[in-house]
Amino acid sequence: MLVLPYEIERPARYIGKEPLRVRKDPERARVRFALCYPDLYDVGMSYYGFFLLYEILNNMEFVFCERVFAPWHDMETHMRKRGIELFTLETRTPLRMMHMVGFSLTYELNLTNVINMLRLGSIPMKREERTWGPFVIGGGPLCMNPKPFEQFFDLFVLGEAEEVLPKMLQLFKELIGERRDRVIAELAKVEGVYVPGCAKGAKRVYVRDLNLVAHSVRPPIPIAQSIHNRLNLEVSRGCANGCRFCLAGFVYRPYRERSIESLKVILDQALRNTGYEEISLLSLSVGDFTGLEQLLSYLGCNYRGLSVSLPSVRVGSLKEGGIAFLGQISRTGLTFAIESGSERLRRRLNKRVDLDGLIRSLPVLKRYGWRKIKLYLMLGFPWEEEEDIKETGRIVSSFRKAGIDLSLSVSTFVPKPHTPLQWLRMEEKDRFLEKLALLKECTRGSKIKSAPFEKALIE
Ligand code: SF4
Structure with a gap:
C-alpha cells in the first residue's frame, strides 16, 4: 500500500486511480512497458501523444503499458528518504522490473528529468552501464537530434511512434530472455529504430494516411489538477x-x-x-x-x-x-503567431501572414464576441533591427485602437536542428535584453510575458 505523508502536495498525482485507466493482469502480459513522461503528472496528463501511445500499446493483447511521471520535489525527497523506487501508476511496479521504459521527449529542458527518473527507478543511467534491466527507449520530436543525449538511451524511435513501436514490440516478445546485445541488434532492424553507435543509421518513419491509424478515444481522466483537462x-x-x-x-x-x-x-x-x-x-x-x-x-x-479551443491560428x-461558428461555441480567446510586426523580417522567416488583413478583420472578430487576442512574438533573429521592433509596436497599437484586449507572449529565437536556420548563431544575452526592453517600450500598456533567456540558451 502507498502511504503518503500529509506534507505531500497533490497526492492524487501518485495514486493512479483515474477513470479510464487501463487495468490488465500484469502476470499475463508478455511485455510490460513503462510509458514515461519526464515532467509532472499535471503536464503529462495533458499531452495527446502520450495518451495515443498508451491506448495503441494497450490495444495489443500481449502488452501492458503503464504510465510514469516525474515526481515533484516533495515526493522525490520522500522517496529517497524511504528508499521508494520510482513506480508505474497502474500497478506500482518499480521501473527496473519493466521490460521496456520509453520516454516521450518533447522539450529540451526535460532531459535532466529523464536522468533523474532513471536514477529514482534504480536503472543504470548510461547505456554502457546497463547489463540488465529494462531497455530504455527515446521517442518524440527531440529525437531528430539525439546526439547530445544518446548515451542515456539504448534505442530511439525516429519519427512517428505509432508506426514503429507496435512492430518493435511484436519482435521483442520473441526475444525476451535473449542476450541484451542480440535483442538490441535485432530491434535495430525495424525501420525507424536508431541504435546509438550503430553504423547503419536510421530513417524517419511517418504515418502516410491519418485515417488509417488509431486516435485516442479513452484517455484516462486526470484526478489531480492538470494543465488541460479536456478532449484533444x-x-x-x-x-x-x-x-x-x-x-x-x-x-x-x-x-x-x-x-x-x-x-x-x-x-x-x-x-x-x-x-x-x-x-x-x-x-x-x-x-x-x-x-x-x-x-x-x-x-x-x-x-x-x-x-x-483552438491552439495558435495562422x-x-x-x-x-x-x-462566426467559433463565436457561438468557444469560450476561449484567439491566439495568433505573427512572430514579428515587420513585413521585412517575416519574409526572411518565410512567415506568410496578412497582418493588414487581420487588422481589417478586427471589427468582424469583435462582432462575433472576440475581445481577447494573444499574439506570439519572437525576438533575437540576427538580422533584426530596431525598426523591426518599432514596427511590432505600431501593429500592437492598431489592435488596441480597435478595442481588443491584447496580450503578448515573447519567445527567444533558438536555431533548431533540421531547419534552414540551424546554423545561425544565437543572440547574445545583453543584446537580447536590449531588444526586449525596446519591445516593452514600444508596446507599453499591453500585457507581455517572456521566458528567461537562459532557458532558450539550454534549448
Ligand atoms: S511552419 Fe509556421 S505556421 Fe506551421 S506550425 Fe510552424 S510556425 Fe506555425
Whole structure:
C-alpha cells in the first residue's frame, strides 16, 4: 500500500486511480512497458501523444503499458528518504522490473528529468552501464537530434511512434530472455529504430494516411489538477507553411488531415467515453485545416454547450464563417503567431501572414464576441533591427485602437536542428535584453510575458 505523508502536495498525482485507466493482469502480459513522461503528472496528463501511445500499446493483447511521471520535489525527497523506487501508476511496479521504459521527449529542458527518473527507478543511467534491466527507449520530436543525449538511451524511435513501436514490440516478445546485445541488434532492424553507435543509421518513419491509424478515444481522466483537462481531437498533422525557424513544421512533414467522417466517429466515441465538455482541436495550424468550418458546424449542431479551443491560428487562415461558428461555441480567446510586426523580417522567416488583413478583420472578430487576442512574438533573429521592433509596436497599437484586449507572449529565437536556420548563431544575452526592453517600450500598456533567456540558451 502507498502511504503518503500529509506534507505531500497533490497526492492524487501518485495514486493512479483515474477513470479510464487501463487495468490488465500484469502476470499475463508478455511485455510490460513503462510509458514515461519526464515532467509532472499535471503536464503529462495533458499531452495527446502520450495518451495515443498508451491506448495503441494497450490495444495489443500481449502488452501492458503503464504510465510514469516525474515526481515533484516533495515526493522525490520522500522517496529517497524511504528508499521508494520510482513506480508505474497502474500497478506500482518499480521501473527496473519493466521490460521496456520509453520516454516521450518533447522539450529540451526535460532531459535532466529523464536522468533523474532513471536514477529514482534504480536503472543504470548510461547505456554502457546497463547489463540488465529494462531497455530504455527515446521517442518524440527531440529525437531528430539525439546526439547530445544518446548515451542515456539504448534505442530511439525516429519519427512517428505509432508506426514503429507496435512492430518493435511484436519482435521483442520473441526475444525476451535473449542476450541484451542480440535483442538490441535485432530491434535495430525495424525501420525507424536508431541504435546509438550503430553504423547503419536510421530513417524517419511517418504515418502516410491519418485515417488509417488509431486516435485516442479513452484517455484516462486526470484526478489531480492538470494543465488541460479536456478532449484533444487531432484534426491534422504537419504543417505546409514552411516557416524557416519552426522545428515542428519540419519534424512532422508532410501535412496530413483526418477526414470529417472519421473525426465525427472519433468525437462521438470519445465524448461518450469521457463526458468532457471542452475539446481542443489539435493541429500545428488549425486554421489551415480544410474541414474546419464543416467540423465546427457539426459541433455547433450536435454538441450545444461544448466549449472548443483552438491552439495558435495562422493569421489569415480563419474565414468569416469559421469566426462566426467559433463565436457561438468557444469560450476561449484567439491566439495568433505573427512572430514579428515587420513585413521585412517575416519574409526572411518565410512567415506568410496578412497582418493588414487581420487588422481589417478586427471589427468582424469583435462582432462575433472576440475581445481577447494573444499574439506570439519572437525576438533575437540576427538580422533584426530596431525598426523591426518599432514596427511590432505600431501593429500592437492598431489592435488596441480597435478595442481588443491584447496580450503578448515573447519567445527567444533558438536555431533548431533540421531547419534552414540551424546554423545561425544565437543572440547574445545583453543584446537580447536590449531588444526586449525596446519591445516593452514600444508596446507599453499591453500585457507581455517572456521566458528567461537562459532557458532558450539550454534549448
Ligand atoms: S505556421 Fe506555425 S506550425 Fe506551421 S511552419 Fe509556421 S510556425 Fe510552424
